Amino acid sequence: MAPSTLPLGLPAPEDGSVPPAAVEGAGTRSFGLYVHIPFCAVRCGYCDFNTYTATELGGGASQDAYAGSVLAELDLGARVLTSSGFPDRELSTVFFGGGTPTLLPASDLATILRASTALWGLAPDAEVTTEANPDSVTPESLRILREAGFTRVSFGMQSAVPHVLAVLDRTHAPERVPQAVAWAREAGLKVSLDLIYGTPGESLEDWRTSLSTALSYEPDHISAYALIIEEGTRLASRIRRGQVAPIDDDDHADKYLLADEMLAQAGFQWYEVSNWARTPLDECRHNLAYWRGDDWWGAGPGAHSHLGGTRWWNVKHPRAYAQALDAGRSPAAGREILSAGDRSVEEVMLRARLSEGLPTDRLTPAGRRAIAGLIADELIQPAAAFAGTVVLSFRGRLLADAVVRRLLPD
């Protein structure tokens, strides 16, 4: 997934090159690939991801031609990495996000995956995920994906309750989800389900129903996101006009509590604020790489990349993206080269969200002085802190941003 608004940064070089500093320590970081697929059948009212519903976008950009553009960017990526002096690293994770990747023919996704494998190689235990809408897969398409090397599919279930799905503008019938899950299992894919809680009109009972329904499908992994009202979305304006009730933080807190309780009961472990896995092997390693500060190339319009402290992002529109690549230019729109200070701020901000935690020696002296207070306020786990790691307590997970601010007092 890639959000629709791009940050402001420095101009990115036309040849896509990265500064030499990005190479430092590359051998110790894993390398992954994110492929953005910017198409959806309909735009959901709450969604501000970079996605388009038209099949023809003009200027040579279309859903049909899209895979070709991505292949061109991957070629560029392989050249840039080699010429910048990066060591050869096999892909340890690949993630197709959107938009709705499965709106493209499965063969397109397979082609892109094969091309990536040809360029970089795929680690034997690599995790290869695609996001999917429940109504955009068939037994056939899932089999093709598995054959091409995909290992995992993440379905946007969101809710099991019809009136909640309606507020979210979701088009799939609830009974389609168990079907899609069964097909994925048959094809040999691991399954994750995305849920959204705190939708206007959703009662605590509705949320309990969604959780127990999702659990009854026995997925390997569950992501539960509190609904965010993003500026500029249709849902935001409906709330502003009073047509839909506003969301409420206390309601979110109650629902997070319920989610953690029910998921733990069912044997799921949290490993990131919004993510739970059946076993450590079921954790989404691609997402973990984001939180751990590893390297990845992000291909596709609006996609973000990170290599050793250099972050960049591509132009947003598929047409501008296709045109840049047609002209042999990098599609990057801007970048930032993080200072040492920025990097350590990011490290605290990202790693503190994980159950594996943040080693206290990664904090500044002032940050370390905040630890006692965080223990007193029951925001982090005392035993872990004594052993040298900051790990959020249950209460701390709901107040994670406040914990991070306190760990970064300077």
Next chain:
Amino acid sequence: MSPMARTAPVPAATDPAIIRNFCIIAHIDHGKSTLADRMLQLTGAVEQRDMKAQYLDRMDIERERGITIKSQAVRLPWELDGTSYALNMIDTPGHVDFTYEVSRSLAACEGAILLVDAAQGIEAQTLANLYLAMENNLTIIPVLNKIDLPAAQPEKYAAELAGLIGGDPEDVLQVSGKTGVGVEALLDKIVRDLPPPTGDPDAPARAMIFDSVYDTYRGVVTYVRVVDGNLRPRERIQMMSTRASHELLEIGVSSPEPKPSKGLGVGEVGYLITGVKDVRQSKVGDTVTTLAKPAAESLGGYEDPKPMVFSGLYPLDGTDYPVLRDALAKFTLNDAALVYEPETSAALGFGFRVGFLGLLHLEITRERLEREYNLDLISTAPNVEYQVTLEDRTVLLVTNPSEYPSGKIAEVREPMVSATILAPSEFVGAIMELCQQRRGVLGGMDYLSEDRVEIRYRLPLAEIVFDFFDLLKSRTRGYGSLDWKADGDQVSDLVKVDILLQGDQVDAFSAITHRDKAYAYGVMMTGKLRELIPRQQFEVPIQAAIGARIIARESIRAIRKDVLAKCYGGDITRKRKLLEKQKEGKKRMKMVGRVEVPQEAFIAALSSDEAKDKARK
């Protein structure tokens, strides 16, 4: 039509008969600066190519807020019927906070232009200054400005002015500072109607200080009007109030740029530079004489400036305290009315209790401190000075509620003002209601014209320093205007209301109020704080108390969620920017005990909703 003067009279050698000293009395925005610009242009004092708007409003703070704080004197040459005259235009501050400065500027003149916006009519502060001018026996030239405006009502307001000063509406000049219409006629009228200054050229020198400004390069620049004798460069002069003497390093006139001269004679207006660095050594209202031949008696009328409103100023970031201290020290060099002393607040740390002439003076000072020294400041609720007599007859002067004694009080006296309000007569009811709520006693009411009234009230100063003017404006749809002056004190039944956060008293929120209003204050304040203080990681009870008795309570529930759960893909940059923004927001918070209180809470909690609503519009 008069031509520009061909030969300007030379300072120090000018016959008083060809001198005219005048000032312009006008309400803010009625066009004084624009008219002054036209006069500078027409008299050739400023060359066409050097002309810029609001020429005399040098300090940028004035330009931003449209307020002229410091007066200046400009010498303008003007020829009439073949004689060259020297006109001295003395710019006066227009705001009621600076009444004393106004009265000194008026004392330097023989005449005043009463400048009134022809679309607005006269305002209360202008009326107050007009009374001061008439008391000083100044000749008044009534002028209606902005007659180019379609909304101008010259007949109506000419009648009003004529009614006020006694005269014929026909004699009211009509001008436009914008187009220049009527400005030459006005200059001619100044020469014709204003009496020349009189004084004894052979008597010991006496000159009145009407302004005193600190300049970084030149030290204090003192503006004087010579009454008797004369002053020469390199002479030693003496300040009559303190007997301190200084050497006159430079003497000259502003035209409008400073221009050294061979001296200043009877009736002349100009500046002195002695090298002193603090305006307190060159006080407005004082009389300057010479050491060699000192005058026996001063010109009189000198008063020490008296602060009326007190507020605690605290840096949001405690480490800025030394910066604030140095800044205040610098400010007092140029502002004789500013007084301060260090103060400690349990809630806010180290700061200063600062005395001001009024609320505007407070706001301007605070704003300049923040901007010029890059400070974030909290100013506590403005307070007046209470005189508290204990049962053992000791008398305390209390300018800070936290110093209010807790028991054994025999009597409390609070300062009073007499206020004059002008407004269209349809608002009389609303105004009287407001003044009544503010413990006012009606002094009288007069109709200025058919539909405009003047209402006089005696009110406690404490009731008007805060939001009274805003409320008056909102209840009179902007038409009401206010002038006030100190008017003794009175015994009142006052109590101190404390505000407690999490059981701890926050001294910065304490207030001294009338007993009958204590409950309302407590309810209002706890309610406001509940709205303004964001939810914290724990519950925060808010209470209002008189002594140990709780009179109102509220509570802020603990925040339960402060995390962005959605994964923005790999857009970590966005996440970090968000974190930076959150941290920026926290910086604008003051830790009071364990509670984060936004800076706005200190300001907004102390203003009334009605006034705030108006400000939002």
